[in-house]
Amino acid sequence: GENVEQHPSTLSVQEGDSAVIKCTYSDSASNYFPWYKQELGKGPQLIIDIRSNVGEKKDQRIAVTLNKTAKHFSLHITETQPEDSAVYFCAASKGSGGYQKVTFGTGTKLQVIP
Amino acid sequence: GAVVSQHPSWVICKSGTSVKIECRSLDFQATTMFWYRQFPKQSLMLMATSNEGSKATYEQGVEKDKFLINHASLTLSTLTVTSAHPEDSSFYICSAAQTGPYEQYFGPGTRLTVT
Numbered sequence: 001g002e003n004v005e006q007h008p009s010t011l012s013v014q015e016g017d018s019a020v021i022k023c024t025y026s027d028s029a030s031n032y033f034p035w036y037k038q039e040l041g042k043g044p045q046l047i048i049d050i051r052s053n054v055g056e057k058k059d060q061r062i063a064v065t066l067n068k069t070a071k072h073f074s075l076h077i078t079e080t081q082p083e084d085s086a087v088y089f090c091a092a093s094k095g096s097g098g099y100q101k102v103t104f105g106t107g108t109k110l111q112v113i114p
Numbered sequence: 115g116a117v118v119s120q121h122p123s124w125v126i127c128k129s130g131t132s133v134k135i136e137c138r139s140l141d142f143q144a145t146t147m148f149w150y151r152q153f154p155k156q157s158l159m160l161m162a163t164s165n166e167g168s169k170a171t172y173e174q175g176v177e178k179d180k181f182l183i184n185h186a187s188l189t190l191s192t193l194t195v196t197s198a199h200p201e202d203s204s205f206y207i208c209s210a211a212q213t214g215p216y217e218q219y220f221g222p223g224t225r226l227t228v229t
Contacts, residue, residue: 101148103160107157
């Protein structure tokens, strides 16, 4: 099955700096890579995603890059703010139609220091 | 759009009793719903996948008779933890997906504590 590794497990940055979280996946058939933000006691919230036919995607301060050859993808958050503090999960998925099993990474706890 | 709700948000029950958790897609029809379990400071572990009107597909190691899943309609799935024990205490999260798009939308989770 799919295996997703995520690094680092914890990350502290000063407010305004950038944060980068990296993930690798094992199954070359995976074709959808979402990123989730989870605040304490809440469910994960989709913040950005990328499909295998795209190399990079941006949404305001958040960007994701995908390298299919190396089977890794990264989340970039620029101009970090205290409200960005949360646990971030990368994930990989494959399939089509109504069934899309998602394999999650181990999570990165991001702390933005004011 | 794409809002998923869960009820209850937290529940405390006694050992040996059963607990039902509801997951609803509020503004879309979910052909597939997923149930996850999350331990403190850990990632999400997929328990089972359910398609409307079909039996759920359980992940390896998940007891079917203990975690009963029903997906009776395109907007509702339920997870029943039967004969709960303290080791079943956890954060249970559901998600819902539409046919075609890849996105899964997660509910806010249910904190189960078994005493």
